[in-house]
Amino acid sequence: MAKKILFINQEISPYVPESEMSSIGKLAPQKTVEKGFEIRTFMPKWGNINERRGQLHEVIRLSGMILIINETDHPLIIKVASMPSCRTQVYFIDNDDYFTKRQMGVDDKGVPYTDNGERAIFFARGVLETVKKLRWVPDIIVCQGWMTAVIPLYVKTAYSEEPSFASTKVITTLFGNLYDAIVCDDFRDCIAFRDVDGSVLDNYPENIGYDDLAKLAIQYSDGIIEASPEIDASVVEFAQNSGKPLLKYPGDDLGQAYADFYNALLD
Numbered sequence: 001m002a003k004k005i006l007f008i009n010q011e012i013s014p015y016v017p018e019s020e021m022s023s024i025g026k027l028a029p030q031k032t033v034e035k036g037f038e039i040r041t042f043m044p045k046w047g048n049i050n051e052r053r054g055q056l057h058e059v060i061r062l063s064g065m066i067l068i069i070n071e072t073d074h075p076l077i078i079k080v081a082s083m084p085s086c087r088t089q090v091y092f093i094d095n096d097d098y099f100t101k102r103q104m105g106v107d108d109k110g111v112p113y114t115d116n117g118e119r120a121i122f123f124a125r126g127v128l129e130t131v132k133k134l135r136w137v138p139d140i141i142v143c144q145g146w147m148t149a150v151i152p153l154y155v156k157t158a159y160s161e162e163p164s165f166a167s168t169k170v171i172t173t174l175f176g177n178l179y180d181a182i183v184c185d186d187f188r189d190c191i192a193f194r195d196v197d198g199s200v201l202d203n204y205p206e207n208i209g210y211d212d213l214a215k216l217a218i219q220y221s222d223g224i225i226e227a228s229p230e231i232d233a234s235v236v237e238f239a240q241n242s243g244k245p246l247l248k249y250p251g252d253d254l255g256q257a258y259a260d261f262y263n264a265l266l267d
Contacts (some may be wrong), residue, residue: 004137004138005037007041008041008043015049016104035256040089042091042130045100064076074122078091078092079094093126098123124150141165141169146210152216158195171261188201215238224246
């Protein structure tokens with residue numbers, strides 16, 4: 001039986017502009033399918049995604065859940081589109097306030113949104129709740145970008161006894177070009193869910209930055225992949241000191257390297 005890989009991506013080409021991250025967001029699932037794995041893929045429904053061109057449509061049976069973050073209700077909308085390059089579907093996490101009415105991580109002036117940390121929490125919980133509804137149990141979750149940084153934490157704590165994730169391994173994929181800003185003012189309050197509270201951040205600075213998010217993801221992951229040759233030095237050092245399996249940047253020929261890393265983590 002084929003092993004199941006859940007890709008949770010911040011960016012995937014061609015739905016968002018071409019970048020190092022969006023290119024790998026497209027290529028990694030494609031190469032993984034070619035290696036015989038079964039996959040599912042999620043990403044945010046950023047406001048700059050053209051729904052008509054991408055042929056997105058809402059999945060009514062998966063939409064409608066209300067996620068409570070910092071005592072505020074937020075409706076979860078799920079959309080889907082087909083990704084021809086790997087003959088699979090991409091599920092999009094949407095919400096009017098967090099995604100539809102916004103750009104991606106920064107506004108029109110290039111300034112990071114002041115609630116990006118809260119957006120990442122909504123995205124993480126939205127993905128995990130939707131995977132539960134799909135009744136699809138991943139062997140490995142591969143996380144890409146700061147938008148996915150709290151997923152390893154939630155999988156290993158708040159969702160650790162859920163049948164969908166009880167035995168799941170989590171991989172964090174590291175990139176460069178982190179924003180020089182804090183993720184949101186009340187991140188410690190927003191992250192609270194089930195048995196998780198702000199104390200999980202006791203060893204981090206008072207103001208959580210994007211490099212701290214990467215370190216938090218590493219802390220709760222089972223493996224780490226360097227997906228760029230230009231990763232923040234402090235993040236690389238944190239990954240190396242974690243003692244966890246680490247795949248160094250494999251260059252353009254990532255298909256076999258990633259497949260070998262997945263299989264080694266499952267052995």
